[in-house]
Amino acid sequence: MQKTVVEIEKASHVLKLLGDKTRLTIMAILKQRECCVCELLEVFDMSQPAISQHLRKLKDAGLVKEDKRGQWIYYSLNSQNELYDFIQDILQHIPDQTENIRKIEETNPTLRCGC
């Protein structure tokens, strides 16, 4: 398969974004499941604005996209990004995030009613 060649400026920018443990984990989770901020909050020991700011950076770089549905904003990987296969080649080496997703689904923050 032909690999996209990425400008060195763009590549280093993406790598810098993924070079943060929190953002890299967010990307690995979003690869498996779209999430809203309140769900990601269950995974990280960190304030809500901190998560929002990380997502902002990922969105500004086009790595994630958002989908506003009612009260929530769902984030997911942006497969339309020109660097998508570059990013996938990186993420394929990152450990499975099922355990973190379990944390989300255990609390299920988008289902407060408990029904």
Added chain:
Amino acid sequence: MQKTVVEIEKASHVLKLLGDKTRLTIMAILKQRECCVCELLEVFDMSQPAISQHLRKLKDAGLVKEDKRGQWIYYSLNSQNELYDFIQDILQHIPDQTENIRKIEETNPTLRCGC
């Protein structure tokens, strides 16, 4: 082919190192050709200590190895690193560095005699 799964801590550390334009370019050059500091100096508009400090970080992370030969220390990619195939998967997307290598060979800093 089986892809190495890399601990998130180690992966983010490597990605942070590659998230600097200078270091990413150094890695891409070293993929094509071993180099000493004085050769890399021809490529970057930056002081010798700056290059040395970047190489130090790459060496500390095990991404490059050094080979002292007389007056020079030749740096090259460390293929023994446990993350080598992760790094290769990244570097395959980085543009060819032949133009930068031409700059090195034009000046040929390791051949001052001119013979």
Added chain:
DNA sequence: TAAGTATATAACTACATACTTATATAAAAC
């Protein structure tokens, strides 16, 4: 052995960045 060359280290500085708390915005539920 003295001078030149290659590289590393130390100390410093300016800027970037990852958080924090406080507050604003917007939708949903009562």
Added chain:
DNA sequence: GTTTTATATAAGTATGTAGTTATATACTTA
């Protein structure tokens, strides 16, 4: 319409980082 919930933005802070200059170390050559 007031309260609650989800999210974003603003402002401030502490730390990290990439560069600089000055200097040390080590090898080479005259």
